[in-house]
Structures are given as structure tokens and as C-alpha cells.
Amino acid sequence: MVKLRLRRRGRKQAPIYDIVAMDSRKTRDGAFLERIGQYNPVGFPSKIVLDNTRAIYWLKAGAQPTDVLRSILSYHGVLLQLHLERKGKSVEEIAAALTEHKETVSKRLDRIAAKRQVRLSKKKKGAIEAERKAAEDAKAAEAKAKADAIEAERKAAEDAKAAAEAAAAAPPADAAAE
Numbered sequence: 001m002v003k004l005r006l007r008r009r010g011r012k013q014a015p016i017y018d019i020v021a022m023d024s025r026k027t028r029d030g031a032f033l034e035r036i037g038q039y040n041p042v043g044f045p046s047k048i049v050l051d052n053t054r055a056i057y058w059l060k061a062g063a064q065p066t067d068v069l070r071s072i073l074s075y076h077g078v079l080l081q082l083h084l085e086r087k088g089k090s091v092e093e094i095a096a097a098l099t100e101h102k103e104t105v106s107k108r109l110d111r112i113a114a115k116r117q118v119r120l121s122k123k124k125k126g127a128i129e130a131e132r133k134a135a136e137d138a139k140a141a142e143a144k145a146k147a148d149a150i151e152a153e154r155k156a157a158e159d160a161k162a163a164a165e166a167a168a169a170a171p172p173a174d175a176a177a178e
Contacts, residue, residue: 002063004055004073006039007032016040019050019069021058034058039072044116045109052078056085077101 003024010016019037022030036058037050055078059065065073073079077098084094 002033002058002061004036004058004063004065004069006066006069007035014042016042019055019072021063024064044113048072048076050076050078052076052081056082075105077105 001024002021004019004021005028006017007020007022007029008015008017017039018032018035019039020032021034021036022032026032034054036054037048039049040047050072055073059073059078059082070079080101081094081098084097089097
């Protein structure tokens with residue numbers, strides 16, 4: 001059975017996937033029949049390059065897409081186009097439906113990008129607020145340390161003065177011995 005699936009390439013932590021038609025018994029990165037596109041999930045938005053005509057050819061030939069690839073094909077409108085072709089719609093109707101689908105996808109992507117931007121700005125605002133609070137706490141700790149040092153010096157001076165007064169008020173040891 002032929003499957004449409006992803007074939008991994010790229011480095012560690014930086015994957016790039018080829019969208020390929022291959023025998024389902026082959027390993028993930030094994031030999032494939034045809035490369036019909038590329039999927040790069042790193043970054044926002046993900047970059048997808050797809051040859052729609054070859055994808056439709058393989059789907060008509062009976063190839064089964066994996067779950068992830070099914071969502072990619074749906075996102076690109078390939079499944080919609082195939083569905084409308086099977087329904088017997090005209091080329092103009094298919095083109096109009098695909099244009100409407102692409103506008104919907106574009107609006108959805110804009111909404112997601114706006115939400116993402118708000119989330120990132122809140123995150124930055126929170127980081128700036130935390131940095132400002134840390135600076136204020138450091139300043140307060142420094143002021144408290146200075147105040148404690150001044151208090152310790154004052155207390156040491158008072159103790160020394162009290163000791164000197166006590167020594168002056170007490171009779172000398174030689175006078176007490178007489």
C-alpha cells in the first residue's frame with residue numbers, strides 16, 4: 001500500500017520534512033517513490049511547499065495520507081479540491097471554493113499571529129516588570145544593610161561610651177586596695 005507521509009531530514013532540534021509517496025512497509029527515512037513537497041515546522045508560521053497536482057494524483061491512485069499529512073493537505077486545500085472534483089464541480093466553482101478556503105486560512109493565521117503577539121508582549125512586559133522589581137528589591141536590601149551597619153556602629157559607640165562612663169564612675173582598683 002502506498003502512503004503519503006513525512007520523511008525527516010535536517011539537524012537535531014531543526015527538523016525539515018519531505019512530503020513523499022512511499023511504500024508503507026518502508027522505514028520512515030527509507031526509499032520513497034516520489035517527493036511531492038516539503039514541510040518546515042520551525043518558526044511561525046510553518047513553511048509548506050507542496051505540488052498539489054502530484055498530491056491529487058497520488059490520492060486518486062489510492063495513496064493514504066498519514067494524520068499529520070492529512071491536516072497539511074486540508075490546510076492547503078488539496079482535499080477540498082479533490083472532493084469537489086469527485087462531486088463533478090466545474091473548474092470555476094473549484095477555483096472559487098479554493099479562493100474562499102485560502103482567505104479563511106489566511107484570516108485564521110492572522111488571528112493566531114495576533115494572539116501570539118499579545119502573548120509575547122505580555123511575556124516581555126512580565127519580564128521587564130520582574131527585572132524592575134528585582135532591582136527595587138536589591139536597592140531596598142542595600143539600603144537596609146546600610147541602615148543596619150549604621151545602627152550597629154551607633155550601638156557599638158553607645159556601648160563604648162557606657163563602658164567608659166562605668167570605668168570613670170568606679171573607683172580605681174588601687175584605691176580600693178588601700
